[in-house]
Amino acid sequence: MREFFNDYVQSLETYIMFRIKETVAKITPELTAKGRAPISLSMGAPTATPPRKVIESLKSAVEEKGAHLYSTPKGEKYFREAIAKRMKTRFNVELNPDEEIFSLIGSKEGLANFVRVLLNPTKDDNEKEIIWVPDPGYASYKEMVKVSGGKAYSVPLTPENNFMPDLEKVYEQFIKDGYNPKKIKALMINYPNNPLGATATREYLEHVVDFCKKHHILLISDAAYIEMYFKPELKPLSVLEIEGAKDIAVEFFSFSKPYAMTGWRLGWICGNSEAVKIFGKLKSTLDSGLFKALQKAGAEILNSEEGDKYIEESNKVFKHNQELFVKGLKELGWGEFNVPDATFYLWLPIPPRYKTSVEFTDDLMHKSGIVVVPGDAFGEYGKRYFRASIVCPEEQIKEVFERMKADGFYFSA
Numbered sequence: 001m002r003e004f005f006n007d008y009v010q011s012l013e014t015y016i017m018f019r020i021k022e023t024v025a026k027i028t029p030e031l032t033a034k035g036r037a038p039i040s041l042s043m044g045a046p047t048a049t050p051p052r053k054v055i056e057s058l059k060s061a062v063e064e065k066g067a068h069l070y071s072t073p074k075g076e077k078y079f080r081e082a083i084a085k086r087m088k089t090r091f092n093v094e095l096n097p098d099e100e101i102f103s104l105i106g107s108k109e110g111l112a113n114f115v116r117v118l119l120n121p122t123k124d125d126n127e128k129e130i131i132w133v134p135d136p137g138y139a140s141y142k143e144m145v146k147v148s149g150g151k152a153y154s155v156p157l158t159p160e161n162n163f164m165p166d167l168e169k170v171y172e173q174f175i176k177d178g179y180n181p182k183k184i185k186a187l188m189i190n191y192p193n194n195p196l197g198a199t200a201t202r203e204y205l206e207h208v209v210d211f212c213k214k215h216h217i218l219l220i221s222d223a224a225y226i227e228m229y230f231k232p233e234l235k236p237l238s239v240l241e242i243e244g245a246k247d248i249a250v251e252f253f254s255f256s257k258p259y260a261m262t263g264w265r266l267g268w269i270c271g272n273s274e275a276v277k278i279f280g281k282l283k284s285t286l287d288s289g290l291f292k293a294l295q296k297a298g299a300e301i302l303n304s305e306e307g308d309k310y311i312e313e314s315n316k317v318f319k320h321n322q323e324l325f326v327k328g329l330k331e332l333g334w335g336e337f338n339v340p341d342a343t344f345y346l347w348l349p350i351p352p353r354y355k356t357s358v359e360f361t362d363d364l365m366h367k368s369g370i371v372v373v374p375g376d377a378f379g380e381y382g383k384r385y386f387r388a389s390i391v392c393p394e395e396q397i398k399e400v401f402e403r404m405k406a407d408g409f410y411f412s413a
């Protein structure tokens, strides 16, 4: 059968999160029997119930006349207008809802299809077009590029560069590595970052926009975690706030994380009108838009007091959980790690006695039933790290550290 299938797709691994889920399902009986029923610190998804308002809006929206008919790929006008209003009030960014905003079936879908819009696929490795991706970064980026017949080039985010690398230096390294700068199609950025929780300053975003303009590179900003932050003075910025960014940038937003609506599959792309237009061309051949009732409920939560309150309260919970984790890790003598100002992730070094991050995460899962993600999944620069999501209830956090102590998971045991 192999000959029937696309080479790029055949080269894909099952997505890391689903692989972890499958393994956990297999070993759950054994773990439960020894009093170590799995505790998931692996899913990048809030576990709370979405705001009451969005559920009530959805219930009434499904009863509306015409709700069950096809929408348009671009999204209903009221949906795009609500997004434009949110972008104005939250970021002071002016957008034309008819030309600069397009609906998405979640930002993962949007990013994957946007990459397809850019890349001319080829099997010739020397001819492959290139997208720069953050490393460590969201595991899907590289796979999206690969499956679209392009090549992903790692932009290293390290503590040394404060997770904001000088892009001119990356450019020099890229040339030293033997790549052709003419092949670069786009740069992807993701602040606040998954898995690091790192945020970017206004100055850095200005540097990114200047760099992309100077080298004629399209800028893709993934803003999935933009509402997850712990200090009002460090409220993450939209890249579109930077003057002139719209000339070369698009940005991806999601309802998934801020409102705990991961299963709804709702998001949007906005920014450069030419890019949005051509993206729309592809989308109109691939799907027929979002269920109207979802758009109605989404539009209503975006500019509501309840929505903002929900985000504020959720961030307080994440911050509290972060404090509990930091305390627990310190008690285990954990090595140096960054305590982020955003997201619900912690990016942690593996204890020195382990050879690889998978060796550590497997040991933690099999001995203690604690499920985290090995750093390798996020790129070359993740080799000696792992990611913990801190969205679980407080009792489970306590249990995590009780088990780690009982099972000898001290940093330098």
Ligand SMILES: Cc1ncc(COP(=O)(O)O)c(C=O)c1O
Pocket: 044, 105, 106, 107, 108, 109, 138, 190, 193, 194, 222, 224, 253, 254, 255, 256, 262, 266, 267
């Ligand atoms: C960095 C990043 N971008 C995008 C997504 C996709 O989110 P969604 O498709 O639910 O909007 C995720 C999900 O975990 C993510 O971590």
